[in-house]
Amino acid sequence: MNEGNPAEADPHGWRREGRDLLQAVAGGAIVGMPLLYTMEMWQHGMTMSEWHLLGLLGAILALNFVFCLLSGFREENSLLVAAMESVTAVGIAIVFSTAILCLIGEIEFTIGAAEIIGKILLEAAPVSVGVSFAQAQMQGRSRTGDDEEKKRDRPESRDAQRPATAEGDGDPVTKRTDQEWATEETNSPGDRQLKADLREFAAAMAGSTVFALNVAPTEEITLIAARLSPMQLLLMLGFSALLCYIILFAAEFREHRVHEESIFQHPVAETVLTCAVSLTVSAVLLMLLGDRSILTHPALTVAAVVTLGLPATVGGAAGRLIA
C-alpha cells in the first residue's frame, strides 16, 4: 500500500467509499433505530396503497435532496450532485431497513411483495435522514479529526497529538483547554486511562438508557422476542456487536485516545464491553418497565434482553461518540 499518496493507494475510492458507507449505516442506525422497533410503522406500511408508497418514496428522495443540497459536502455542489447523493442515501437506507426488519422477523417470505416494500419504505424515511446527516457531517473526517489526505503528515508524538488551540481549529470531540491539558499531563497514564474508561462507561450507559427507554415498555419487545428462534436471536446479538463496532471504530467518527496500552483498549474488547453495558441496561429496564409476561420464563427473558439489546447497543455506542 502506498502510504505517501492516498489517491494512489485507493485509486478507485473503494476504501473511502467503504468507510463512508459504514458512517452512513451508523448514522442511519442512530436516527432510525427506535422507529424500526415501532409496530405502527410496520402496520401503516402494510396498509398503504401503492400510490401512497410511491408518493412516500418521492418525498424521501426530495427530503434528502434538499438536505444534500444545503449541506454541500462536495466542492462542486450542483442540483445534479445533490440528486445523486440523495439517491445513494435512500438506497443505503432501504438496504439497512430491510436488514433490520428481516432481523426482527418482520419480513417473511409468506407475505406479499407490496406489503414488504411498504414496511421497508416507511422505515427507510427516518433512516435516510440519518444516512444523509452522517454523509454530510462526517465524510472526510478520520478518527483523529484530520482529513485522510492530511493524515500522512501527522506526527506521532503525544505533543503533536495536542490539537491547535486557535479558534475554530479544534474538533469538538478532541478540543481541550490549556488547563485541561495541564491537568491531564500531571496525571499518570494509568489515572488518565481509568478516567477515560469511566467516562466512556458512563456515556455508554446513558446512551443505552436513552435509546432503550423509548422501547422497553412497548409491546414490540415481547412480540419480537417471542417469535424469534434461538438462532435468529444469536444473529441479532452478533449484528448488535457488529453495529457497535462500526459506530465506535470502523466508521472512524472520532479519535480514540489510548493513554495506557492494555487488552481493554483493543477495539474488540471495547466493543464487547459496550455491548455488555447495553445488555445490562436492557435487562434492568425490562425488569423495571417491561411487559410482565417476559419474566415468566428465563428463555423469553433472555430473548427480550437480546431484542432490546440492539437499540440499546446503538445508543451505547452513540453515547460514547459524544463522551
Add this chain to the structure above:
Amino acid sequence: MKTTEKSGSPVRGVTCRRPAGRKLAEWFSLGASALLILVLAGFLAHEAFKANAPQVPVEVGIKWNEVREVGGRFILPVEIVNRGEQTLRDLNVQLQYQPSGAAEPETREVVIDYLGERSETTLYFYFDQPPDTLQVESRPVSYRLD
C-alpha cells in the same frame, strides 16, 4: 460550521468536502442505489395501475393431518390464506363445532388484526375431545379495508 480553506484543502477537525469528481466506488454505490429505487418504484407503479376490487377472497382450511394431542388436549391448526391483492384489517374467522351431547353447536371467533395481500397465517384451537369427532367447520366472517 463547515469550511474549506481557499486552497480547497480541508481544515483540521472540521468537516471537509468531498472532491468534485466521482471515483469508481462512488459510481458503483450510486448505480446500485438507483437500480434498487427504480425496481421498487417500477413494481409499485405496476401494482398501482392494477384494479383492486374491494371483494377479497379468503380461504380458511383445517389442517386435519397436523392435529396433535398435547397434555390431554387436542390442538387443531387452521390455516387462513388471503388470496387477494389487498391487506385485510380485523379479519374475523369463525370456527363452529358440535360437542358430543350438546343440543346446539358451539362457536369460537378470532379476529386477526392484519393479514397482508397473498399472505397466510395459522391459528391454533384447543379442544378437550378429538376434533375429528366434533364436526368442525371454519369460515371467514368479515374484514375491513383501509
